Amino acid sequence: MKTGIPEVDRGIAAVAAAAAERYGAAAVARIAASTLSSFESAAVADERQRPTWVHTPGLTARPFWTREQCGRLTEMIVAFEAGREAIAAEIRELDTSRMGVPYDHLSVEPERIRGWKNLFFFKDYQPDLELLERVPTIKAITDRFGPAQLDRFELFLSVLEPGTHIPPHFGGSNAKLTLHLPLAVPPGDTAIRVDDETRGWASGDMVIFDDTFDHEAWNRTDQQRAVLLLKAYHPELTVEEIGVLEMFAPLSAKVYRELLKTKGRGQ
Numbered sequence: 001m002k003t004g005i006p007e008v009d010r011g012i013a014a015v016a017a018a019a020a021e022r023y024g025a026a027a028v029a030r031i032a033a034s035t036l037s038s039f040e041s042a043a044v045a046d047e048r049q050r051p052t053w054v055h056t057p058g059l060t061a062r063p064f065w066t067r068e069q070c071g072r073l074t075e076m077i078v079a080f081e082a083g084r085e086a087i088a089a090e091i092r093e094l095d096t097s098r099m100g101v102p103y104d105h106l107s108v109e110p111e112r113i114r115g116w117k118n119l120f121f122f123k124d125y126q127p128d129l130e131l132l133e134r135v136p137t138i139k140a141i142t143d144r145f146g147p148a149q150l151d152r153f154e155l156f157l158s159v160l161e162p163g164t165h166i167p168p169h170f171g172g173s174n175a176k177l178t179l180h181l182p183l184a185v186p187p188g189d190t191a192i193r194v195d196d197e198t199r200g201w202a203s204g205d206m207v208i209f210d211d212t213f214d215h216e217a218w219n220r221t222d223q224q225r226a227v228l229l230l231k232a233y234h235p236e237l238t239v240e241e242i243g244v245l246e247m248f249a250p251l252s253a254k255v256y257r258e259l260l261k262t263k264g265r266g267q
Contacts, residue, residue: 008251008255011251012248012251015247015248015251016028016031016032018247019031019243019244019247019248022243022247023240023241023243023244024240026240027238027240027241027243027244028244030056030057030058030237030241031056031241031244031245031248033056033057034054034055034056034057034175035054035055046061046213048061048063048195048213048214049061049170049174049210049212049213050170050212050214051170051171051172051173051174051212052170052171052172052212053172053173053256054172054173054174054175054252055173055174055212056173056174056175056234056237058236059174059175059234059236059237060234060236061174061210061212061213062210063194063195063196063197063209063210063213063215064194064197064199064207064208064209064210065177065208065209065210066208067205067206067208069235070177070208070232070235071235071236072148072149072235073149073177073232073235075145075149076141076145076149076150076232077179077206077208079141079144079145080141080179080181080206080228080230081181081204081205081206083137083138083140083141084181084182084183084204086137087135087137087138087181087183087228088183088184088226090134090135090136090137090138091135091157091183091226091228093134094119094131094134094135094157096117096119096157096159098119099117099118099119099157099159108166108167108169112167113164113166113167114164115160115161115162115163115164115165115219116158116159116160116161116164116166117158117159117160117161118156118157118158118159118229119131119156119157119159120154120155120156121135121138121142121155121156121157122142122152122153122154122155122156123153123154123156124153124154124253124257125152125153125249125250125253127142127152138155138228142155147233147242147243147246148233148239148242149232150230150231150232151176151230151231151232151233153176153231153249153253154229154230154231155228155229155230155231156228156229157183157226157227157228157229158180158226158227158228158229159224159225159226160190160217160218160219160224160225160226161219161224162219162221162222162223162224163219163220164218164219165216165217165218165219165220166216166217166218167216168214168215168216169214169215169216170211170212170213170214170215171210171211171212171215172211172212172256173212174210174212174234175233175234175237175245176231176232176233176234177208177209177210177231177232177233177234177235178208178209178210178211178229178230178231179206179207179208179229179230179231179232180192180201180206180207180208180209180227180228180229181206181227181228181229181230182201182202182203182204182205182207182227183226183227183228184223184224184225184226185200185201185202185225185226185227186219186221186222186223186224186225187202187221188220188221188222189218189219189220189221190218190219190220190221190225191217191218192207192209192215192216192217193215193216193217194209194210194211194213194214194215195213195214195215201225201227207227233245
């Protein structure tokens with residue numbers, strides 16, 4: 001797991017050594033075999049996957065997941081689904097005027113997604129404590145579940161304005177799943193395509209997918225579409241492997257933001 005950038009590689013080696021001491025060499029092995037795929041090609045199990053950031057070997061790859069396939073994540077998924085109406089009501093009371101900045105992403109140009117608006121409750125593992133106090137249902141769920149169920153790299157309100165199309169792109173890491181909790185879904189043509197399957201959000205159930213498959217989303221209606229977007233570590237990772245990933249989290253976030261800057265896409 002080397003990038004060829006001496007400072008970064010020294011940081012990776014130091015964290016790997018500390019993680020091995022804390023969680024054992026077996027927990028570090030799969031993470032150490034990960035590829036920083038922005039710097040070198042990843043040998044993915046499914047050729048339809050193209051993680052833009054880190055590929056972790058040996059994990060089941062499928063475009064869409066059911067809650068029953070999510071193992072230890074299922075309890076957390078059910079908790080968000082049970083709280084959906086309360087979450088939607090709390091979010092309706094928020095001042096969303098801060099939502100004007102497009103989501104920064106390695107594979108999507110910001111100018112192409114001006115209608116994709118976001119309000120972050122967690123970003124780069126840092127909570128917006130003031131904002132979370134205004135959405136007590138989200139806060140209660142995030143307080144209840146730890147990293148083994150809920151990753152805190154990003155958790156945000158994701159809004160597609162009328163007429164918005166997020167073009168086809170690939171996500172950063174196959175070690176995580178993306179989950180959409182529908183909050184406001186207008187009737188009409190608004191959907192997400194992952195690989196060769198297209199789904200909507202009208203059922204109210206969590207939509208769970210692997211964003212390292214080619215995917216796009218659109219809202220061709222005259223109303224906003226809103227979902228709560230969250231991330232969870234792949235259910236086949238052990239709790240110890242997740243502990244290793246959490247130790248890498250500060251370094252990963254720093255390097256990711258620096259890479260965005262070099263591509264002219266950082267915020």
